[in-house]
Amino acid sequence: MALLSNAAALLGKEVRTEFRSRELLGTTIVFVLIVVVVFSFTFDPTTAESRRFGPGLLWMAFLFAASLMLQPCFLREQVNDTLSALRLAVQDPFAIFLAKIAANTLFLLLTELLMLPVFAALFNASFATQLPAILLTFFLGSVGISVVGTALAAISAQARMRELLLPLLLLPLLTPILVVSTEVTIRLMQPEPYVEWKGIGLMAGFDAVFLTVLWLFGEYLLEE
Amino acid sequence: MPAPPERSIGLQFDQVEKRYGAVYALRNLTLKVAAGECVAIAGRNGSGKTTLLRVAAKLVRAGRGTISYTGGASNCRPTIGFVAHATMVYDELTAEENLLFFAKLQNVENPTKRVAGLLGEVGLEDRKDSLVRTFSRGMRQRVAIARALLAQPSLLLFDEPGTGLDAESGAWLTGHIGKLRDSGCTIVMSLHGESETARLATRAIRLEAGSVIADTRHGAMFQAIFAGAVN
Numbered sequence: 477m478a479l480l481s482n483a484a485a486l487l488g489k490e491v492r493t494e495f496r497s498r499e500l501l502g503t504t505i506v507f508v509l510i511v512v513v514v515f516s517f518t519f520d521p522t523t524a525e526s527r528r529f530g531p532g533l534l535w536m537a538f539l540f541a542a543s544l545m546l547q548p549c550f551l552r553e554q555v556n557d558t559l560s561a562l563r564l565a566v567q568d569p570f571a572i573f574l575a576k577i578a579a580n581t582l583f584l585l586l587t588e589l590l591m592l593p594v595f596a597a598l599f600n601a602s603f604a605t606q607l608p609a610i611l612l613t614f615f616l617g618s619v620g621i622s623v624v625g626t627a628l629a630a631i632s633a634q635a636r637m638r639e640l641l642l643p644l645l646l647l648p649l650l651t652p653i654l655v656v657s658t659e660v661t662i663r664l665m666q667p668e669p670y671v672e673w674k675g676i677g678l679m680a681g682f683d684a685v686f687l688t689v690l691w692l693f694g695e696y697l698l699e700e
Numbered sequence: 701m702p703a704p705p706e707r708s709i710g711l712q713f714d715q716v717e718k719r720y721g722a723v724y725a726l727r728n729l730t731l732k733v734a735a736g737e738c739v740a741i742a743g744r745n746g747s748g749k750t751t752l753l754r755v756a757a758k759l760v761r762a763g764r765g766t767i768s769y770t771g772g773a774s775n776c777r778p779t780i781g782f783v784a785h786a787t788m789v790y791d792e793l794t795a796e797e798n799l800l801f802f803a804k805l806q807n808v809e810n811p812t813k814r815v816a817g818l819l820g821e822v823g824l825e826d827r828k829d830s831l832v833r834t835f836s837r838g839m840r841q842r843v844a845i846a847r848a849l850l851a852q853p854s855l856l857l858f859d860e861p862g863t864g865l866d867a868e869s870g871a872w873l874t875g876h877i878g879k880l881r882d883s884g885c886t887i888v889m890s891l892h893g894e895s896e897t898a899r900l901a902t903r904a905i906r907l908e909a910g911s912v913i914a915d916t917r918h919g920a921m922f923q924a925i926f927a928g929a930v931n
Contacts, residue, residue, distance in 0.1 A: 488801075489793070489801050555786075556789060558788055560754075560788060699761055700760045
């Protein structure tokens with residue numbers, strides 16, 4: 477219970493400070509919109525091409541958003557050494573990760589949901605009939621990106637070349653979930669869309685595995 | 701007068717070693733601090749003062765040796781209050797929001813009342829709704845001290861708490877640490893040189909290259925320890 481109440485208090489703080497400063501969401505949303513618009517002008521896709529390439533471009537844009545969003549999540553805690561205060565205050569250090577993952581997932585999902593209608597308009601895509609499945613895919617994909625990204629952000633925040641390290645580590649580790657997320661999204665954009673449950677299961681498995689690893693070893697990532 | 705801690709604890713370092721690369725921050729350090737003691741640690745820059753405090757708070761893992769807390773309940777983690785150079789509070793939250801947030805994390809009973817009381821103690825009740833980023837260095841340090849005292853810690857660690865404070869804030873800090881000492885808190889504080897705050901100590905220790913080179917409870921020796929005139 478202490479873990480959940482600590483995580484809830486931390487999540488509340490993350491949301492409050494972000495909506496007060498609007499540092500991450502503002503810049504990420506603008507950046508991702510630019511990426512999607514640039515992609516649409518570069519490819520000028522037909523509906524058939526959108527179905528083939530669209531999901532890949534969409535998840536690439538999400539990856540860019542995540543790499544921009546994840547970097548500061550632990551760097552901000554270093555400004556006033558608030559991470560030390562958190563480590564002294566919480567019962568279980570995993571609460572810090574749980575809250576950061578929840579906050580990153582929330583911010584990423586918000587960016588994705590804002591971007592979805594823009595993408596649909598620019599790429600002649602329609603998600604209306606498969607909205608629940610799309611949301612589930614986005615959610616599982618975002619959780620996967622956030623779990624891995626938050627862990628790597630904690631590692632890179634203490635490294636010398638921190639700005640370079642996170643994207644370098646993030647891309648190879650996220651390849652499996654990005655490939656599966658793209659495949660599942662492709663199926664949902666077909667003329668006769670369907671939910672690829674095997675892919676959904678793989679995404680949930682990826683999330684569960686990395687979350688468990690973080691629960692077991694996360695404490696060591698916070699140490700100086 | 702600050703509320704007394706539930707139960708003060710002591711601190712014991714046994715042959716503790718901490719290295720950063722090839723440099724020893726702490727070298728074979730053995731030190732025992734009794735419950736209720738007020739210890740001032742002096743030493744030059746890089747002598748290991750900050751590392752000692754961070755290892756004591758278990759924020760940094762020692763490479764070798766053991767750190768133990770004495771006198772507290774063996775089955776629960778001691779509550780440690782830490783005040784460092786950095787304020788360890790959020791600029792984007794108000795003073796009250798910061799304290800309520802940390803009170804929730806530490807499961808403080810009746811947090812609203814406790815926070816209001818502490819804001820009064822540190823003289824910030826009029827500015828409780830202001831964002832910390834609008835505060836002066838002295839006011840930030842007051843918030844930092846209030847944060848460290850939230851859960852009535854059984855051990856207080858101060859890492860050069862007077863850094864950057866003007867004379868008025870420095871005097872307030874000294875007065876407050878004095879009250880905490882009198883209430884029976886175990887206090888370990890690192891200090892640069894002799895000061896009013898240093899005179900509150902009941903024991904002074906000098907560190908050099910990560911080792912204790914002088915340790916005294918005699919007030920007459922304190923000046924030599926802070927001046928570095930000991931071998």
